[in-house]
Amino acid sequence: MAATPVTESTSAYEPTGRTVPTRSRDRARYDRETVHSILDQAYVCHLGFVRDGAPVVLPTLFGRVGEALYIHGSTGSRPLLAAGKADPGLPVCVTVTHVDGLVLARSAFHHSLNYRSVVVQGTAYQVTDEAERRMALDALVDQVVPGRSADSRPANAKELAATAVIRLDLNEVSAKLRTGGPNDDAEDLDLPYWSGVVPVAPAYGTPVPAADLAPGIAAPGYLAAL
C-alpha cells in the first residue's frame, strides 16, 4: 500500500457530535492553524471537570506544545489529584476565549461580541516522565511570556515534587469565532441608534520591578514584545 498522502484533512481536527455546535455552525472552525493561533495568544484557560456529579470551572494557566495542552498545579489540588488517581484519567473540558469587540446593533436582540474561542474536550492524564514534566513547566512559563523560562531559575527537586502536571491531547477540538459588524434586520437600519463595534484587546502596562529587585537589572527585552 502506498503511504497515506498528507491531505488537507490532516491539518484539521475531525468534527464529532460533541464539537459540532447546535447553533451558529458557520462560526465553527476545525483547522489546526486557527485553533493553534487562538490557543497561542492566550495563557489562561477555563478548566472544567465533574466533581461529585456537578460541574466545576476554574481559571488556570496552560501551555501548548504541539498537539498537547499542559496544565499544572499543586499535587494537593483537587482536579490534579483526580487526574492522577482516576482510571482512565480525568474527563475535562478546556476552554480559551478572546474578546475582540463589543458589537452594538440597533436592536437589543442583535447585540453580540466579536470573539475567538477554542473548546477542547477529552481526558487529562498526569504526566510522570520527568523530562516531559520539565518541558511542560517551561512551556507554561513561556506561554505567558515567550522566552522567560530560559531567563529564570529552573525548578529544583523540591519544587518539581510539589508540582503536578496533567496533559490533554488535542483530539476533540473546535474553535468558534465571530468577526465583523452588527447584523441588524433590514427594517431596523433607519432607527436612530448608533450601531457599530467597540474594539477590545488586552493592554500591557509598563513593567513594575519587584520592590527588592537588585539594582542594575533592567526589564528584559522580551517584555517589550508582549
Added chain:
Amino acid sequence: MAATPVTESTSAYEPTGRTVPTRSRDRARYDRETVHSILDQAYVCHLGFVRDGAPVVLPTLFGRVGEALYIHGSTGSRPLLAAGKADPGLPVCVTVTHVDGLVLARSAFHHSLNYRSVVVQGTAYQVTDEAERRMALDALVDQVVPGRSADSRPANAKELAATAVIRLDLNEVSAKLRTGGPNDDAEDLDLPYWSGVVPVAPAYGTPVPAADLAPGIAAPGYLAAL
C-alpha cells in the same frame, strides 16, 4: 422572637465544602462587595455543565441583577434546553476571571498571575415570567455597555420567543484573588533575573461605526465611559 438583626454575615456568602479551596485559602473571599465588584466589571463568563457525564465549558454573556446571574441563548441551545427540561434544573458552575498582571519571579516556580475570579455553583432554572425575562435581557445588554439597553430597540415578540433565559442565584459563591509582587524565596533574591509585575487590563479602542450607519448619528457618550 426578635427579628434577626442585620449582622456582618448577611453581607457575605456562607462558605461551603465546595467553595473553600484546598490551596491558597488566603486568596479566597466571600464578601458580597468583592464578589459583586468582580462580576460587575465583566460581561463574559465561562458556563460549565455536564453533558452525558462529561464536563462542557462555554463562554457566554451574563448579567447580574442583585443576587442573580442571568444567561441567555437560543431556545435551541443545548444547556438552555437542558435547564428548561430537567427537573430540578441544570447544575452549573459559572466562572468569571479578570487578569490584572503577569507576575515574573526569579524562579520559574513562583511565576504567577495577579487575577480576580468568582466561581458560582448551583442550579440554573429557565425564567418563564415575561417581565423577568425582559428585565434580564436588558441587564445582559447593560452588563456589556451600561446604559445601552435604553438606547436600542427592545426585543419584539418574535425575538422574545426565540430567546431562552436562565437564572442562577448567588448562593454558593466564592471569589479568589492575587495581588502584589512576586514571592521569591529569600535565597533567590540575588539571582540575576528581572523580577516584577507586568500590568494587564482590557483596552477599548475607538468605536467603529457600522458600514450602513445613517449619517448624523454620533457615537453615544456612554461608550466613552468604558
